[in-house]
Amino acid sequence: MKKLTPVRVRDLSHLDKLAENDKLHLTSYPELSRQKELVVQAYKDYDNNCGNPWLITSPIICEKLKAGLLSHYSYPPGSIDYFEKITNSSPDVCPMCGGFKPFTRDHLLPKADYQAWSIFSKNLVPACDCNLKRGSALKGDEATQARVLHPYYDQFLSDRLLSCKITPRNNFKFFDLKLIFISPEHPEIASIKFHTHNIVIKSGIEKWLKGQLVKLKIKPSNVIQTLPKRKQVTKVDVIEALEDCLERYDEQTGTCNNWNSILCHGLLNSEGMLSWLVEKHNNNIV
Numbered sequence: 001m002k003k004l005t006p007v008r009v010r011d012l013s014h015l016d017k018l019a020e021n022d023k024l025h026l027t028s029y030p031e032l033s034r035q036k037e038l039v040v041q042a043y044k045d046y047d048n049n050c051g052n053p054w055l056i057t058s059p060i061i062c063e064k065l066k067a068g069l070l071s072h073y074s075y076p077p078g079s080i081d082y083f084e085k086i087t088n089s090s091p092d093v094c095p096m097c098g099g100f101k102p103f104t105r106d107h108l109l110p111k112a113d114y115q116a117w118s119i120f121s122k123n124l125v126p127a128c129d130c131n132l133k134r135g136s137a138l139k140g141d142e143a144t145q146a147r148v149l150h151p152y153y154d155q156f157l158s159d160r161l162l163s164c165k166i167t168p169r170n171n172f173k174f175f176d177l178k179l180i181f182i183s184p185e186h187p188e189i190a191s192i193k194f195h196t197h198n199i200v201i202k203s204g205i206e207k208w209l210k211g212q213l214v215k216l217k218i219k220p221s222n223v224i225q226t227l228p229k230r231k232q233v234t235k236v237d238v239i240e241a242l243e244d245c246l247e248r249y250d251e252q253t254g255t256c257n258n259w260n261s262i263l264c265h266g267l268l269n270s271e272g273m274l275s276w277l278v279e280k281h282n283n284n285i286v
Contacts, residue, residue, distance in 0.1 A: 001098050002254060003255070005152075007121060011121055014082075015039060018077065018079065028065060039069075039116055042120075052153075058113075058116060094128040096127045096199050097199050099203050099205070102127050104126075104127055108123050108125060133202040144190035147194060147195075148191075161181065161182055162182065163180050163266050163269060164262055165180050179205065209262070224238075226244040232282050238277050246261055246264045
């Protein structure tokens, strides 16, 4: 998860060009020209309400225009030139799940249900395959107004929200692992939990974390790459190495909620793991 600055796009100008393009008679012409003000107001409504699906009302536009806007997303006319810029705007981390190298785009408001925002730049964010795993998850319990978090509008995505608790069993032969929330009393905790369960966990972070623990058993320095490969270490050395890793990963990705950072934070704060890392690392030093 990541707070992301949106790509600068003149959405209303793009709408104007589409509305005036009579070559699009098989898709959006002339319906967009006739109903453009409804779409313009929908864009403004989205922006004014920070993409919050509980506060946004879909405009009443005709079925042909809905299909036409969907078609423009799948087969962009020449005047739409910003999709790839959005895909490439977070090259090191997925803003939706905190995983690696987003290669596609996600519609915050799913395009199948919210066609008016199919090509609206602020409804499009870079994403990895968590896009497909999320499905149509958008809103949770009405009483809490839980929702998917928005990388462009939710400022608290700049804060550390997630860590992991690692509990060893059978003298560190096995580990129990679960994601935990840094601030359980956070004013947006319902949405943070909803987003975590429907996007971050579905994207496979728990399986990835468990895989990293297996690698740590074999050689900690292959995972914690700031550990010296040929030198014995103390607990203080391991703490410094993990803190250095945290800082590097956070600077590289622009977020504290990347998967590597979640792992390092969990190792730093899970009982017994630091002493275990010292022992495992030093046993590898000949």
